[in-house]
Amino acid sequence: MRMAELSAESGVPVATVKYYLREGLLPPGARTSPNQARYSAAHVQRLRLIKALTEVGGLTLASVGAVLRAIDEHETPHQTMGVVQQELAGPAPKVSDEAAGWATGLLQDLARRHGWQWHEPGTGEPGNNEVANLVAALATAKELGHERLAERLDEYVRLALRVAEVDVEVVVGLTSVDKIIEVGLIATVLGDRIFAGLRHLAQEQLSRELLGGPPA
Amino acid sequence: MRMAELSAESGVPVATVKYYLREGLLPPGARTSPNQARYSAAHVQRLRLIKALTEVGGLTLASVGAVLRAIDEHETPHQTMGVVQQELAGPAPKVSDEAAGWATGLLQDLARRHGWQWHEPGTGEPGNNEVANLVAALATAKELGHERLAERLDEYVRLALRVAEVDVEVVVGLTSVDKIIEVGLIATVLGDRIFAGLRHLAQEQLSRELLGGPPA
DNA sequence: CCGTTATGGGAAGTTAAACTATCCATGCTG
DNA sequence: CAGCATGGATAGTTTAACTTCCCATAACGG
Numbered sequence: 001m002r003m004a005e006l007s008a009e010s011g012v013p014v015a016t017v018k019y020y021l022r023e024g025l026l027p028p029g030a031r032t033s034p035n036q037a038r039y040s041a042a043h044v045q046r047l048r049l050i051k052a053l054t055e056v057g058g059l060t061l062a063s064v065g066a067v068l069r070a071i072d073e074h075e076t077p078h079q080t081m082g083v084v085q086q087e088l089a090g091p092a093p094k095v096s097d098e099a100a101g102w103a104t105g106l107l108q109d110l111a112r113r114h115g116w117q118w119h120e121p122g123t124g125e126p127g128n129n130e131v132a133n134l135v136a137a138l139a140t141a142k143e144l145g146h147e148r149l150a151e152r153l154d155e156y157v158r159l160a161l162r163v164a165e166v167d168v169e170v171v172v173g174l175t176s177v178d179k180i181i182e183v184g185l186i187a188t189v190l191g192d193r194i195f196a197g198l199r200h201l202a203q204e205q206l207s208r209e210l211l212g213g214p215p216a
Numbered sequence: 217m218r219m220a221e222l223s224a225e226s227g228v229p230v231a232t233v234k235y236y237l238r239e240g241l242l243p244p245g246a247r248t249s250p251n252q253a254r255y256s257a258a259h260v261q262r263l264r265l266i267k268a269l270t271e272v273g274g275l276t277l278a279s280v281g282a283v284l285r286a287i288d289e290h291e292t293p294h295q296t297m298g299v300v301q302q303e304l305a306g307p308a309p310k311v312s313d314e315a316a317g318w319a320t321g322l323l324q325d326l327a328r329r330h331g332w333q334w335h336e337p338g339t340g341e342p343g344n345n346e347v348a349n350l351v352a353a354l355a356t357a358k359e360l361g362h363e364r365l366a367e368r369l370d371e372y373v374r375l376a377l378r379v380a381e382v383d384v385e386v387v388v389g390l391t392s393v394d395k396i397i398e399v400g401l402i403a404t405v406l407g408d409r410i411f412a413g414l415r416h417l418a419q420e421q422l423s424r425e426l427l428g429g430p431p432a
Numbered sequence: 433c434c435g436t437t438a439t440g441g442g443a444a445g446t447t448a449a450a451c452t453a454t455c456c457a458t459g460c461t462g
Numbered sequence: 463c464a465g466c467a468t469g470g471a472t473a474g475t476t477t478a479a480c481t482t483c484c485c486a487t488a489a490c491g492g
Contacts, residue, residue, distance in 0.1 A: 013451090015453070016450085016451065016452080018469080019450075019451065022470085034458090035457085035468080035469060035470085036468065037468085045360075048359060051356075054450095055352075062449090081419070081420075134417070136271075136272060137409040138406075138410065140406060141402060143264060144268060146399060149386060149403060155382050156410065156414055160417075160418045161418045163375050164415055166368050167415075167419055168426060169368070172426065183362060183365075188416070190356060190357050191365070193350075195372055195415070197349055197353065198350070199411070200301050200305070201350070201376075202376045202380035203301075206381065206384045207384065210384060210388065218489095229480090231481050231482075232479085232480065235479075235480065238442080250487090252439065252440070252487085253439085276478075276479090277478075278478090
């Protein structure tokens, strides 16, 4: 298939497809002459994936590039998912040292009690965006005067673990490594959105009952 | 307090504070002369809130404006939280009608079984971003060939309900309406990030056990 | 009292991301 | 073989979120 069809199949404008090719997000098509190329169904799928990651997952194109590169380089599923989480989290905002220390303490306590561990930044290393963002969110709550929120952290952890167990069930049973990575990626990126949406709907139901819905 | 101090207290540059004033995100200070103003601790708190909503919550300034306006206009907590969720979700990406129909069916089935209801858009109305985003996320999974994910939807719903119960517990017991709204806002915006972070950490622990951590 | 510094306010400039438009030489197609 | 499509490159556009600059007025320090 050629440009026009690729564009039509994927719903991405021709100019944008060219842009993605330039940026290396989409691999070049197979040459049929020094000046022409053919694209495959894999190109369509990749364009759909890019759309999903940016529009639904909210990733920047730079992050999408990092994720796609990790997939293509055939790291282990564990490593690839690490990149996905790293990019999904993005750089953490800066918070005051004091609040950050408090939040870090909370997390370390949590990790100790649950036997969790994660890649901690050796001096000067890039660090773990995921953890940094979590610290930043907790620290921000404290800076706003809402340490209260953290009191329930243990319950959130228990539930997060249950959710993660379901996430993993979706993946186990798959044999192909590629499939595991792809499903893991989708489950993580879309899963976050879906769960957040469900949580909000659930909140609305409970709040309707407790706070009283508007009569109008 | 004047500009310089407000800026120092909040950690927001003077030029940016002026920008927020122009945009109406920050109420003007109390005039002390036709040409001078004094700012209060409330201004500092609001700047911190804006920072939290943009940096941690990922809201655009336009969305922050909508949320702040809803708070200031003293709608009921239920209505205000509706605005917060609306803005937090943002506009939903477009998906194919077919996938959207499938996803909508899933959700309606869910709503029926759990007795949930939500504000459905009357013809021509703005609609419910939250639901639209959820539909888009589910539809995208289908378009990518991962309907599988939706099979577990019921379990996610059960867990989301449990999470929402904890969310609500954080708020009940508060007497002041303002407090309820503020805590609800923080809990929703930061809560999403915190829970997503915990979920990712939990996923990493489980994936380490199942897929095997890297030997290096 | 007066020179220096800070302030409120607005207009214009900047930066980065993500496209979008325009060209052009070549290739395919009816 | 006339004309539209394509690959490839360069330049332009749009939007968000600032940042810079400027100026008339205020405040402050000696």
